[in-house]
Amino acid sequence: MAEQLEFELTHQTLQEVSEAIEDGRFVHVRRQLQDMEPEDIAHLLEASPHKSRDVLWQLTDPEDYGEILDELSEDIKDSIVSKMAPEKLAEATEGMDTDDVAYVLRSLPDDVSREVLDQMGSEDRERVETALSYSEDSAGGLMNTDVITIRSDVDVDVVLRYLRMKGKLPEATDALYVIDTEDKLIGHLSLTNLITAQPDVSVADLMDDADEAISVDTSATDVANLFERRNWVSAPVVNHEGQLVGRITIDDVVDVIREDAEHSMMSMAGLVDDEDTFAPVVKSVRRRSVWLGANVLAALAAASVSNMFEGTLAQMASVAVLMTIVPSMGGVAGNQTVALVIRGLALGHIGNTNQRSLLLKEASIGLLNGIMWALIIGGIVVLWKDSLILGLIMSAAMLANLLAAGIAGVTIPIFLKKMNIDPALAGGMALTTVTDMVGLSAFLGLATLMIKLHLI
CATH class of the missing domain: 1.25.60.10 (MgtE N-terminal domain-like)
Structure with missing residues (x-):
């Protein structure tokens, strides 16, 4: 309480x-x-x-x-x-x-x-x-070298006397690790089996095989995924020769999971995941200015598309009023896909074998959403502006942009990951830039064509 x-x-x-x-x-x-x-x-x-x-x-x-x-x-x-x-x-x-x-x-x-x-x-x-x-972000960087090891040729009574002599076990100890004369990991003995076994039983008869060892160069994210899937409390870490070098415990993994979650959340806003809430003003300004500068470049790229159709905007006020709807819808739909793909990459669900299936799925979602919202918003525009052609332009641009958003939402994070760029940091901004440019190009381009054909 x-x-x-x-x-x-x-x-x-x-x-x-x-x-x-x-x-x-x-x-x-x-x-x-x-x-x-x-x-x-x-x-x-x-x-x-x-x-x-x-x-x-x-x-x-x-x-x-x-x-x-x-x-x-x-x-x-x-x-x-x-x-x-x-x-x-x-x-x-x-x-x-x-x-x-x-x-x-x-x-x-x-x-x-x-x-x-x-x-x-x-x-x-x-x-x-x-x-x-x-490396700090590897199993070797996460592990603790405070490990209790035993031999397979001793019995339970010897192990218990050894533990009593030590007097204290490392935190989160749920098993003892069995090694050979060359320090190679050959098995582990759970404390549950140890304290319930007869004193004269050999460790070799009680131990489990060493099938849960983690390689020292495994990434911290992969370690966290292993702990999550297999419900481990601790796990041994071995080097390339199979020698036991340490162990990772659940408290270290919880820190990794929390840091990854904070990193994803803060990166989407262009912030450092461990940024001090009360950091000095100058330090915070310096960090945030980099992200703001990148966004300015992206905004200028989208604005340059609008500038190409300045004549169209000058001729029709209705086009200027409606032009923000298509990019906005594409940005929302695309960011939904980006978030899904970033999570899949972080959890190891997405690889070379299933990227094509994911792309087809999200493209299909974009197509169906595009058709549905093209009809809805196109109908609204027809009733609002009393113009069938303007409604058709809006519908076609909406369909094209939502389809592009679905495709870009998959390809951008995967591409960034392959380029060793954090998708959580750059994925959203890159996606928004694409949907803004595609949406504006489609809508303003079609409007310009209709004006030239004197249909509106």
Whole structure:
């Protein structure tokens, strides 16, 4: 029950802390922070303006730094870490998972990262350096090297005594990994089977084959898809020789899924997925100007089409009134298809074998929608403007643009993906540009032709 929580982070709490900082009641703020969980402090930092955030960090217990950094978004984490001394940062990373430490160090300049590594113990430093050698967006970058391994030739009693001697298992441990003398993964033993088996049973008789290992260079998105399909809690990671190098746990995968979702949502607006809500104005302007500039170019391309038919627009006010309808309908229909295709690409549903089927399906949808809405909107135009020819022009342009939107909605994201351009970032803008140009060309071109034939 929420009422039973010792401390509940609410908007009122944020307001109280902000007011206490403004009034200079820092002792009061420190006491409040001591009563909060690290994840709640992280939330408070992300919800605070830039100046208040610096004060909050200074008032936070240094023993909680590592857990708080682990919960922060990348942009805010980078901002805080960049201001910390290497020795303080090394202390903060104590107790953090290897993959999380590597994540923090990747955001630092090489010389600072090296200083932090030098402050660590030899064993921790070796683990972090191993994690840093892999790509951030791969299984190697996600994995934690804190893994418990056993041999197949021992019995259950030996394993249980070994675990009691260790005293503590890594978080989210649901299985022990069985390796041979060359550290190659040969199987895994679930904790359920371990604690319910007889003490004299051999590990070799209880273990399952190593058929769920993930290659170290598998992409983070593919790892997330595997966890989702197979309902894993954790999974071993092996190198190209089949040697066990670490494991990935569900909490890391949840972060990947959340980041992918945020990335798609923010990219469609031209924003960085980890952008700080309270980032400095100049920094935000610089980031957003790039997207706005790209949109200006796209808008100018569409405007150039209208400019080609300036004479037609000058002759008929009705054409100018109606000209925005066709591009608008095409943009909406096309963006529906783009969103569907981007999701399919992200989930691995779309490949070389089924792209043609998807294209035919969306083209058919575009054709049928085009016919339906051509009749509806064309009829409205006939009744509104009392012009059969203008209604036919609208119908033909609508049909052409919705068909083009369906085809472009499939081909544009797939093409961008092949060019290693994020479809979520550029797909919507490219699609809108295409539907604007096709819609305006079809409508204004047909109107110009009818005027020249003196039919309107």
